[in-house]
Amino acid sequence: MQPTALVARRAGLRRSVRLLSEFRFEQTDPARFYGALAEDTVAMVTDLWTGCTGGLVTGRTVVDVGGGPGYFASAFDTAGMRYVGVEPDPREMHAGPAGDADGGVFVRASGMALPFADGSVDICLSSNVAEHVPHPWLLGNEMLRVTRPGGLVVLSYTVWLGPFGGHEMGLTHYLGGARAAQMYTRKHGHRPKNDYGSSLFAVSAADGLQWAASTGALVAAFPRYHPRWAWWMTSVPRLREFLVSNLVLVLQP
Structure with missing residues (x-):
């Protein structure tokens, strides 16, 4: 079985429209947004595990790097996986159900220095985090380090030049990240949560x-929110920077 065969089967236009429509609730109704994203993420990880290993995901340990307020915990627990959320910002960790989530363990730590032994987890996931750290491929290397041989690393991030690269700053990021942050501040009277140069970077x-290929562990790459018939965009230089939007890198140590 191809690693992405099951993911591709689910990647229809209806799913894409449904997920993208939820993005408008990210800051106004995070439970709704992250709930929908958690359900889809669990399905993606389950499908990738089956496609890459041929085995069942039940009972596997999942480390979620940048797990934030813990909205993913109950979804992974329901799917029969052991969830460990990693989040460096205590404000972010306590902004949601992390303290009261069903199942899961939560660790305060940086994704660029994971407090786990080499080869100690089955699955290491990072969902929309790499664009928020100054050294995204150090984060990627740490994810590979802690994942056991034959395990699974899933690193998904927002591409800077895509339409969502500016996050809440909208399309003004095409004018430059620093300028977009200044425009947002003038309009709203405060800095954006995803502030260019401190909590948002151009990835x-x-x-x-290039990083994934250099590890020798890359098994697949595809645009996370696109229907299957649009996955070809990932293979086209320059075009992919504007149209892929969110890139998923799948690796097996």
Whole structure:
């Protein structure tokens, strides 16, 4: 079985529209947004595990790097996986159900220095985090380090030049990240949560693919929110920077 065969089977236009429509609730109704994203993420990880290993995901340990307020915990627990959320920001960790989530363990730590032994987890996931750290491929290397041989690393991030690269700053990021942050501040009277240069960085699709290829562990790469018939965009330089939007890198140590 191809690693992405099951994911591709689910990647229809209806799913894409449904997920993208939830993004408008990210800050106004995070439980709704992250609930929908958690359900889809669990399905993606389950499908990738089956495609890459041929085995069942039940009972496997999942480390979620940048797990934030813990909205993913109950979804992974329901799917029969042991969830460990990693989050460096205590404010973010306590902004949701992390303290009261069903199942799961939560650790305060940086994704660029994971407090786990080499080869100690089955699955290491990072969902929309790499663009928020200054050294995204150090984070990627740490994810590979802690994942056991034959396990699974799933690193998904927002591509800077895509339409969602500016996050809440909207399309103004095409005018430059610093300028977009200044425009947002003038309009709203405060800095954006995803502030360019401190909590948001310009990460390209090309950089991610180059890093993943250099590890020798890359087994698949595809656009997370696109229907299957649009996955070809990932293989086209320059075009992918604007149209892929969110890139998923799948690796097996």
